[in-house]
Amino acid sequence: MMAPEKQLDEIKRGSVELIGEAELKEKLKAGKPLRVKAGFDPTAPDLHLGHMVLIHKLRQFQDLGHQVIFLIGDFTASVGDPSGRSKTRPALTPDEIKANAKTYTDQAFKVLDRNKTEIRFNTEWLAKFTPTDFIKLTSQYTVARLLERDDFGKRLKEQQPLSLHELIYPLLQGYDSVALKADVELGGQDQKFNLVVAREIQRAYGQSAEALLTMPLLEGTDGVQKMSKSYGNYIGITEPPQEMFGKLLSITDDLMWRYYELLSTKTLDEIKSLKAGHPKLAKVALAKEVVARFHSEQAADEAEKNFEQVFAQKGKPDEIEEKQIKSDGSPKELAILMAELGLAKSNSEARRLISQGGVRVDDVVIKDAKHSIVNKGDYLLQVGKRRFLKLSLQ
RNA sequence: GGAGAGAUACCCAAGUGGCCAAAGGGAGCAGACUGUAAAUCUGCCGGCGUACGCCUUCGAAGGUUCGAAUCCUUCUCUCUCCA
Incomplete structure (x- = not known):
């Protein structure tokens, strides 16, 4: 001992x-x-x-x-x-x-x-x-x-x-x-x-x-209140790798060092040298370490790759949830579809999102709250920066 | 046991008969800017409708009134002081 x-x-x-x-x-x-x-x-x-x-x-x-x-x-x-x-x-x-x-x-x-x-x-x-x-x-x-x-x-x-x-x-x-x-x-x-x-x-x-x-x-992702499920500012350790990675990258720089101090297995010297570099790199390293711990090295690598793809290059994640909706052939109002698909809490909220320029269909920003989808087929819906959904209208 | 104060939307908090879907702040969401950071700015922020509007909401249930978050009654819960 x-x-x-x-x-x-x-x-x-x-x-x-x-x-x-x-x-x-x-x-x-x-x-x-x-x-x-x-x-x-x-x-x-x-x-x-x-x-x-x-x-x-x-x-x-x-x-x-x-x-x-x-x-x-x-x-x-x-x-x-x-x-x-x-x-x-x-x-x-x-x-x-x-x-x-x-x-x-x-x-x-x-x-x-x-x-x-x-x-x-x-x-x-x-x-x-x-x-x-x-x-x-x-x-x-x-x-x-x-x-x-x-x-x-x-x-x-x-x-x-x-x-x-x-x-x-x-x-x-x-x-x-x-x-x-x-x-x-x-x-x-x-x-x-x-x-x-x-x-x-x-x-x-x-x-x-x-x-x-x-x-x-430990402060939660808001950087102010303690991490807690009831404040909705938590990073759950069973969350999917991408989710975890994304949340970790969205914390403030100050908070990142707290996380390092309290959660990382890195030595104090290692942390010191990270502080000398670009904060973004340090944040990625932190996110990878945490994801690797609760998932795997491989998952961490994938999460990083995915992240870069989606946000740095404004691309899309490799895996996007898909949902199908049956069409009777008549035009489907986008806002209503969004509410149905869970991309918005209500039709009204969906309309708001649309008119604020927060919604894309197949990479095109839709600003018309009355926009309808007419034809059957596959569409890629995006709400905000990080919510994606593949819609198959049949 | 007695006296008083209070309960408003996710949170805090204004509002004492119509102008209240309800001030303000926070949180949240979206946009701009970025490093999906922070800070900042803009918009939204009960539901339904493109809109004039309609529907549900101010602890609960009743009542008064043309009309109530606001007045009355009862109830539930909380707090303060006294014993």
Whole structure:
């Protein structure tokens, strides 16, 4: 095993904060593999690059020879995390959770070593909680201290709802660490409060407090808000290579370096030399690296080629979705066709797109909102810069 | 338990009887410019119709009125203060 100091350097790389460093060092010196925990919420079945920041870090722990615990918060998910207000989450059935969890782990194992990962669900211990257990847990912490949390205080001030069960959430999450006897917990920066509570809960239950490693939140493709499915600014790791590549190239330059910092396996020196070159080249390299990781080298090459073809040379992708529509011989209004084909949400929207010059048929910009397609045959429809569809009118 | 405030379109937020499909901002979409970057500028931004227009929408359900997001009643939810 690597020397404790060197391990610490590796562990801290890219992180925001490491709490409990001294104890961690002691544990490392003891030479026993650490139990490293990170929790995930199985309400959304898809992982995106934002989750990968954490998983990437978990992988590093694995490489250092530690035991990684991939905790699926199936119980806490039903409690509802404090960030989503007033939306009643549909209660997932055990089957759905199982299915989500499988998708989750399958995706995570593109980065993690499956054989070295312990997968756990927190219903395992939380579902067995008796009222007595529950009271014992809740008596370990005071309301005032819970209200110290920014989220909570802010919501109170802004007159937003704050439910009782949300206050309890951090305690439950903290108990996970007790049940798992975690030595280290990873979490996003936004999880800091919950994580700190976990340390105290562990102490209250007679365990040594885990070290906390917080990672920055990856901004989504908009470059402002954290990557999240609900903001629609995410890059899902199961997205097709071309999609992934395109999204990565559309991020801002500043954001690109963040992605490098948090997701790339490139060394700091390599990144430095990329910074000296043209940003476009660096962005392509990033996009290729990510696509290669979640798909394959080959897919990455193809995605790049396709991209250059479509955008740099204003060509078309090699593969374009095809749809057929039956014609009765009468002229078909383009706008209506577009709505039918899903290229626009409504006829009106389609008309707007057309009159704004955003629609091409066989490479010709159509500006007449009343434009109709008369003859049967094949047409290539293009909306905006990147949406293509082959229409076969029969 | 008592008193008060509030719920408006994807989000924030104006609007207190007709001029409201509903100001403004953000997000989004399209165009110009580019490196499909950012910034900037332009247009659009509930649905249907080329348009005058029509239909559905302002927490929910009823009611008053020629006419309601706006007034009344009940209900649901949230917040604040007091106990």
